[in-house]
Amino acid sequence: MNVPVLDCSGLVRRFGGRAVVDGVSLSVAPGETYGLLGPNGAGKTTTIRMVCGLLRPDAGTVHVAGRPVTTAAGPAKRLIGFVPQDVALYPDLSVRENLRFFGRLYRLPRRVRERRVDEVLDLVELRERAGDRVDSLSGGMRRRLNIGAGLVHAPTLLVLDEPTVGVDPQSRHAIMESVTRFGQQGMAVLYTTHYMEEAERLCDRVGIIDRGRLVVEGAPRELVSLVAERDRVRLTAVGDLAAYTEACRAFARVGGVARTGERGEVVELVVEDARSLLPGLIALAHDNGVDIRGVEIDEPDLETVFLHLTGTALRE
Structure with a gap:
């Protein structure tokens, strides 16, 4: 069996004495797309923040490629590409300038950075708009560039938090096609969505979280058999x-x-x-x-x- 890229064990996070995440354990293998689903307030966002080292768990551990993830800067964080639900780009910079900026954050050497920027422009299908300011792009293009910003440093694990919210059908299709290619190229993907058809189409396995607990996980067809x-x-x-x-x-x-x-x-x-x-x-x-x-x-x-x-x- 493949060694997991992402390995979460017994994650717990409390707010005001209440366990928002209560003993969540999950793993994502190389080339696997794992869908984390749950109603609002179930603990998805808190789990993702702990996975990405943005929030310290009260208990449990997170490892990426065998390296512990903490809230401090470290080698494990360099392996993670995080694409938040809210578009996190600089609107007055061009498409290419935004990608260069995120490449600098990860301290990519200039030659490597320029190569990766060109590769990502092709990957998210924005090469023709590379010189345009972000505030001139459509909502779907901004979403695709938002994903590109999380890819520019060639992460081992890509975390996508509802990447298709509010986009047109054409851009949504393009994003889902991209996610499929990521898995085919061996990248591990942790994916949250409010669109069940996306999870059925994209995810090799799905975990359903409710009231802070992972209540079930498995391949979509396996889970459907639970309600035969x-x-x-x-x-x-x-x-x-x-x-x-x-x-x-x-x-x-x-x-x-x-x-x-x-x-x-x-x-x-x-x-x-x-x-x-x-x-x-x-x-x-x-x-x-x-x-x-x-x-x-x-x-x-x-x-x-x-x-x-x-x-x-x-x-x-």
Whole structure:
């Protein structure tokens, strides 16, 4: 087996006496893309900050390529490329100047730095815009350059925190294609996202974190097998959906319930044998003053697993 590039063991971090991360252990092998998924407040960001040496754990260890990661500058940090969710670039500098700047931060020799800048420009498909100021780029281009800034020093581990938030479909596709190439080239990637289809497409393994604990991990297909014979039902409705959601939680053979949709108008459920259970769910809606306007039934997928294990939808 490959020796892990990233090895986290028993990570704990407390804030105000509460364990925000509680005993998280995970590893990422060379060439592997590992998706860390969890609802808001589950502990993903805190875990990532400890992985990157931006936050000291109260307990546990992080090693990258066998070297301990601490909050102090050290050799392990040079092996990490961190791409935050918020774009961290200098808007009044050009694309090339930004990449040169980040190369200098990592003390790359000038000749190596210029070569890496050219390679990264090709990798993120921005060579034609190399001389343009960042504030003239589209949002998707800035996202791609943000990834480029994390790649310029040729890291062993790339940490991507929701890299496709707010980008157009074309740029999102380009980013996902790039992530796929990183893995093919042997880079280890730790990836967080709020888009389940990204995790299913990109990730070799997925870990689901909830309330600070890693509740399950495995290949997407392995995780889907955990909810075999379960279906996901989406009910679009109007009325007292808060009461209806609570009533559904107590209904027989319902494994998870969440409110989704732009206005919370969709009730999503993980159930056994949706077709036989649907008449009872509709009757329950009527009893709670809810009018069902639409019904969709899906076979199990990674979103179903997430809803089943956490009781929430990923975007909540």
